[in-house]
Amino acid sequence: MACRISELVLGCRDPETLAKFWCEVLDFVVLDREGDDMFEIGPREGFGGPQPTIILSRRDEPEKGKSRLHIDVNATDRDQDAELERLLKLGARRADIGQTGEESWHVLADPEGNEFCLLRARLAPL
Template sequence: MAYDFQVVIDSVDPHPLADWWADALGWQVEAQDESFIRELIGKGHASEDDTTTHNGALVWKAGAAIRHPDGLERAPRVLFQLVPEPKSVKNRSHLDIRVGAGNIEAEVARLTARGAKELHRGRQGPNWWVTLADPEGNEFCVS
């Protein structure tokens, strides 16, 4: 039996990080249904402490998700999950953004202009990549 999955990235501020990654990948931040959130609060299933305001909308504090514009059939969902502590050690896994060798430098320039930090350049035979960190320090590669 095969299973679907989503990728989860811990974050101290999930909504801005979801916005950053949606821009980085050309994906979309999933909308959160404010009326549904208010309904759950009204029924006592959640509290105001479970929410925050982001870009003028009421959202769940615990996280934000992004998805490929073509939907989950194209790529798994990425969820940015609230955690209390900032990142402190190297990731054990990371995302690779594959843009093609001719586009790496331009994409690195675009992402660093938006807050990424260049960490390392690597090469293996004819293949090369640049390892960056997102605004919260999560490593990823552009190849």
């Protein structure tokens, strides 16, 4: 028997704003919340399904150093260029981490600066 990822936890200054952003990006819903300090978002079927949930937990002080984990996303119903435009309208911004310009992906940052990548391949929706 092996483990599988059930939740990803992201410390942030404004959990509600990031919950709204990531719900729009991933077509997730808020599954649980504890006041304004913690939001758990995930697929409509809830915790325990094929996709992990994301817990956005308030941290007033950022972690020291750069985060070593980032999220990669793939569009499910449009091409990469159309999805890039949608993500930028939602509040993502381009991030420069030393790309050459030849990459097949786009490096972006969410409203709090957490980096994530939009990959080229389109995946089937779950």
